[in-house]
Amino acid sequence: MSNEPVLLQVNNLTKRFGEKTILNGLSLAVPKGKVFVILGPSGCGKSTFLRCLNGLEPVQDGAIVLDGENLTAKKTDWRSVRQKVGMVFQSYDLFPNMTVIDNILLGPLKVQKRNKDEALQQARELLTRVGLADRETAYPRELSGGQKQRIAIVRALCMNPEIMLFDEVTASLDPEMVREVLEVILNLAKQGMTMLIVTHEMQFARMVADEVIFMDKGDICEAGPPEDFFTSPKTDRAKQFLNILQF
């Protein structure tokens, strides 16, 4: 499929909440620079999968290997892993007690202990790239949902992550704001950022994905290039899923 080295390798990942199995032996290999879009009905475990990748959810079995480092080993330093794995959530989760720039610089300055001038310069470049250079000193409550979500992306990017995880980042946005956020992600794809994207925006998925992963009941049901998946899905479950969407 690709000659790029594998950045993220997931083997037989199993996650249970009590008796309930959420991820049922899922395996996946993401090459560097590729964009994987994860689709699937709600409750199929796609959000949980992303959360397992940066240690927000403990897993019961299987292996996650990021850039050669086994994250499911006993003594994983999740704090250092999280600097390499950027994550943006569905809810606009900026810290309301800080300005935009303080939100962005918190990680670089406090976690990565970087030089303030250098981090500030990068933050401003990123803000310019998402068209929000003038909102540096605004508080989150003064921003629209779409702006907040773009800032949240910048906040994750300013840590210089190796991979970005997007968990339904447009799901709670007003429709007219979805586009501005998706464009930011599309630009990231063009720049070669490795990304795992959970979304319900099918048009966008088709446009941005190198590989579509269709999940059902905690496992990968079907995987392939977007054109194949959207025009001729192989499994009945995927056909059913796409039919429901074609209203």
Place this chain on the structure above:
Amino acid sequence: MLNSGIDVLFQGINLQRLLLGLWVTARIALISIILSFFFGILFGVLRTTGPKAVKVVLRLYLELFRIIPILVWLFVFYFVLPADFEINLSAEVVSILVFSLWGAAEMSDIVRGAVISLPVHQAESGKALGLSVWQLYRHVLIPQAMKRTLPPAINLATRLIKTTALLVMIGVIEVIKVGQQIIEQSSTEYPTAAFWVYAFIFVLYFIICYPLSAVSRRLERKWAA
């Protein structure tokens, strides 16, 4: 009759004595409030993130101070400790100790409530940035929780101030005790002394407690914006 009675306040050094009594009240209350808030925040945070055993102990501690009347705690520390354990503490130290323990217990519950009422995503996005638990509390959770803590914390502070009235019972010469002494000394000369002395004490308590409520309201308005 009532008109002439007000003179009791200005008789001799009565006014000075009352104000000195107020200073004792204010000093005990202020030190207790500061200690309460400091330990209350610490215990409150531990109750949201500490090891299970610590949580259980802190919970038990809170319940003990809620269930047992403060007067009983004062008696235990003032009368029982010296009698049975030969630990002699001055009435003022006992007051500060009991009030701080009580205040910290109540404050811990206020802080815990405020922290767990924050959206879970706040903690998660902080963790996703790689913040340590300490950094997460220091920069994200505590600043946000403090706003929610303010109204009940001010309420607690005024309760602590008002409850200093109980300290009469262990012999602290605070403002009410001084008032009682003045009333006893002057009741033949001024039959309405009780009215005027207590009215004055009422005003004194109001002067201490009202600014707290005013500050609280102002901060709430400022933070709500």
